[in-house]
Amino acid sequence: MDRDTIGAVATSVGIAGIGIVRVSGDQAIGSVSNIFKSKKGQSLDMLSNRKIHYGWIVEEDGKIIDEVLVVPMKRPYTYTKEDVVEIHCHGGIVSVERILKKLLDQGVRLAERGEFTKRAFLNGRIDLSQAEAVMDLVSAKTKNSFQLSMNQLQGRLSQALNDIRKQLVDMLAHIEVNIDFPEYDEEEVTREHLLNISREIESKIFRLIETSEVGMIHREGIKTLILGKPNVGKSSLMNYLLNENRAIVTDIPGTTRDTIEEFVNLAGVPLKIIDTAGIRQTEDIVEKIGVEKALHKIDEADLILVVFDGSRYLEEEDLMIMEKIKDKKALYLLNKTDLEEKISFDSIPYIKDVLIRISIINNEGLMAIEKEVKKLFLKASINVEEDAVVNNIRHKNLLLKAKSAIKDVIQSIEDQQTIDCIEVDIMETLEYLGEITGDAVREDLVDKIFSDFCIGK
Ligand SMILES: Nc1nc2c(ncn2[C@@H]2O[C@H](COP(=O)(O)OP(=O)(O)OP(=O)(O)O)[C@@H](O)[C@H]2O)c(=O)[nH]1
Ligand SMILES: [Mg+2]
DSSP states (O other), rough: OOOOOOOEEOOSSSSSSSSEEEEESSSSSHHHHHHEEEOOOGGGSSSSSSOOOOEEEEOTTTOOOEEEEEEEEEEEEESSSEEEEEEEEESSSSHHHHHHHHHHTTTEEETTTTTHHHHHTTTTSSSSHHHHHHHHHOOOOOOHEEEEEHHHTTTTHHOOOOOHHHHHHHHHHHHHHTTTTTHHHHHHHHHHHHHHHHHHHHHHHHHHHHHHHHHHHHOEEEEEEOOOSSSHHHHHHHHHHHHHHOOOOOOSSOOOOOOOEEEEEETTTTEEOOOOOOOOOOOHHHHHHHHHHHTTTTTTTSEEEEETTSSOOHHHHHHHHHTTTTTEEEEEEEEEEOOOOOOOTTTTTHHHHHHEETTTTTBBBBBHHHHHHHHHHHTOOOOOOTSSOOOOOOHHHHHHHHHHHHHHHHHEEEEEEEOHHHHHHHHHHHHHHHHTTSSOOEEEEEEEHHSSOOOOO
């Protein structure tokens, strides 16, 4: 393992009360010691461990760079399980960068993305799924997604996976013990026993996969496309949901040209909302590009909010939009109910029942959108506070592979396959689950995972 001492600015760089520079590795205390002058005049390695020490970061000639608080933390009870020092200095760009530069001059290497957390993983303090949770925590946008990641960091997913892995290992042990007594009865009992456990494991894995839909929504947000012909109130809806005047609203059809993307927390449900140009045939080049862009986004959207103008007749564009989104999850919003109603869905009876009637101007009916979104995406059976929830596509894919491997185990037992054959499938299941926690994972994959982190974490 890389023994370099690494350093980075751990706080977000910008105007702030304090900034923190973090160092980890064998030379952490020595290198900070060289540039730190404590109030008491003692060198850092003489000062007490895990206590905050007041002093200054200084140039060789004693000139003060910044007034700081320094926390030396000796291994192994640290974030990385290595010696760690945190220097708390004034916020802003200048101080943290000058201090970091001084450390680099001492031979400290600039940390790569996620390298502190990677060391915590490689040194065995946390497993890979917990390390991934750290990144999710710092980028969480809602309380729920933070909570899910916190549960994961606390080991809730790891625990669920380890329970399953232990059962798989027990299965292998059971086979080893009983294979030496291959009398007919013993083998029958063994097979029956293995079959029961395999079915139990299959349902546990299935349950975890089931949580991933909600888990991913909390993490990534529901990609929500607002679609409709021009002037129906799409941008008004966007502004209402954002609670700010983000998109331009006018009574001129074709106001919105480009797509506008914003994040909104709708009563705990994160939405990535995209306002689009009104769909219509147009000769205007810019508008035309906007319309094409809007239509292109349909494929990747999780949810479409189709807006109709109730004060106008149903037109060809409305029908065209409905046709284009017929396979997608959608809410049909009939806007401008404050005006005299002209629209009629007599030709498309199924729409009538699912319409949500709203008036954005009068702030009417809009709560129903929130309710319906929740109904569509959040399954009541999942408890964000308590359950082990999968919120990561890498984990989900490995669980799907594990599920298929355990299905093979069940099949092999049912088909009276040889014990060897069953063993291979059990080991495969174990391996997929091990990849989630990082017990069986390739180095390049580990590098790839941490490269998505931010610097200083
Ligand atoms: N009466 C009434 N007018 C509304 C309502 N909602 C929006 N409008 C008006 O409808 C007009 C068009 O609103 P926008 O939000 O710009 O419509 P849009 O669908 O984004 O239009 P394009 O960007 O041109 O496609 C504006 O004058 C709004 O004030 C409503 O509930 N009732
Ligand atoms: Mg608009």
